[in-house]
Amino acid sequence: MHLEQRDVGSFRFLLDLSQPIYEQIVQQLSGAIARGDLDLGAKIPSVRELAQGLRAAPNTVVHAYQELEREGLIETRRGQGTFVTTSATVIHEFRAKLAQTLLNQFLQQMERLGFSPDDVRHLLREYPKEGDRT
Amino acid sequence: MHLEQRDVGSFRFLLDLSQPIYEQIVQQLSGAIARGDLDLGAKIPSVRELAQGLRAAPNTVVHAYQELEREGLIETRRGQGTFVTTSATVIHEFRAKLAQTLLNQFLQQMERLGFSPDDVRHLLREYPKEGDRT
Amino acid sequence: MHLEQRDVGSFRFLLDLSQPIYEQIVQQLSGAIARGDLDLGAKIPSVRELAQGLRAAPNTVVHAYQELEREGLIETRRGQGTFVTTSATVIHEFRAKLAQTLLNQFLQQMERLGFSPDDVRHLLREYPKEGDRT
Amino acid sequence: MHLEQRDVGSFRFLLDLSQPIYEQIVQQLSGAIARGDLDLGAKIPSVRELAQGLRAAPNTVVHAYQELEREGLIETRRGQGTFVTTSATVIHEFRAKLAQTLLNQFLQQMERLGFSPDDVRHLLREYPKEGDRT
DNA sequence: GTGGTCTAGACCACG
DNA sequence: GTGGTCTAGACCACA
Structure with a gap:
């Protein structure tokens, strides 16, 4: 499955309050990747898109993306966007x-x-x- | 089993650093009560005793005891000390x-x-x- | 060597402009630890202290400290401060x-x-x- | 050695992802010139050719060429193309x-x-x- | 007091 | 447009 533009808004299933927002993003996305719901190499929403969709600050999303990159689950390419790793x-x-x-x-x-x-x-x-x- | 004065020091099996200290106290004590390692109605160390034994701040122990009391697992009797609940x-x-x-x-x-x-x-x-x- | 209060200000030897500030903090501190200039378990300046000393935003220092913690070179203890690892x-x-x-x-x-x-x-x-x- | 049309495609040995693309172009080309792998005065691929060969944006190649020109390693001659400097x-x-x-x-x-x-x-x-x- | 998280902006490098 | 870094505040959990 590829994330289409229209999917971004649906990410609003987060927002737990009792847990850090960036942590929830990490868990939802790493889960989606682990389950195979996101294709290898698929583009994921840009920092700004996701931040808007979640009504969170861009920095919060950046924090989550950096943690996912540290795990090797995603790759960011300056000026292009952020992508699921291509390594199964x-x-x-x-x-x-x-x-x-x-x-x-x-x-x-x-x-x-x-x-x-x-x-x-x-x-x-x-x-x-x-x-x-x- | 009753906690004697000399047992207090042995509580030093805690101190994980990566987790809040009050949380660890809660888990260790609630675990001991749930497993039956502490008798119904048994006296547990005073805040000061435990704080000293763990080399923790008294506030930290107070916080833990309050959480345990909220669960009903322990009872504080003014002037007498703190005790495991008597309700199985x-x-x-x-x-x-x-x-x-x-x-x-x-x-x-x-x-x-x-x-x-x-x-x-x-x-x-x-x-x-x-x-x-x- | 322990970091005394008066040493904090001297950390102003940073500020390179061409490199991210948080990176420079990481390199200076990891260098000091690697060289043995900082004792095992020594307390390092608090986030706010260092931020003030460098005239940087607290978040920038936090960023640096988190990276050092990820490397295992320092440990942070909530409410107590940040310390050099005790593992040689x-x-x-x-x-x-x-x-x-x-x-x-x-x-x-x-x-x-x-x-x-x-x-x-x-x-x-x-x-x-x-x-x-x- | 001269870069022929057919060599352009083989430049695809770049593409590191973790490093700016324009930087990699600069390093590869300046390295080739410094090592003498490219003759003095040799023609190098046009911006468009190289951009196509690398599947990069033309702007990115322009950026790289400008940096090489600033170092004096290459020269652009209007209407003729881009060439390695003739100065050993x-x-x-x-x-x-x-x-x-x-x-x-x-x-x-x-x-x-x-x-x-x-x-x-x-x-x-x-x-x-x-x-x-x- | 400490560190952890977050906001709502900003500017920069890159494509 | 993208992500990377930074600021100057804020509130919270913890000791």
């Missing part, structure tokens, strides 16, 4: 590493509450079971 | 609710990376598998 | 890696001008020889 | 001056890391030694 490997490794980190953190938190990995497996078996999604 | 129900519900929240958050994060709950179950089956614990 | 290993590896990178870049540039590594060795033997230091 | 002296001085500048900059950077010129000589003696080429 980078994306794959990012996804795998982040998943492992999230899993470890989660299990560690559960362990602190007295749930063993086996307890967690059991909980997961009875999922879904809508509790409060926070 | 409160603790049980805290544990269950927090676990559900953590699980939901985790699955949501994994979903953002393109892992379905089934994928997660599968990952969990092959656990443990040391990645980078962050 | 991190510093040593930073120094070695950066030196290697600089050497490679330099030789590559010289090669583009038609100087072989042997030519460079020869040039270096007749050094110093004050040309224009830019 | 200019080229020689350019090469010598740039080499001296690069050497000084390099030694200054190394000094900032705590390496004396002698340390650098020593490092150079053990070269090559593949580190990360960045």
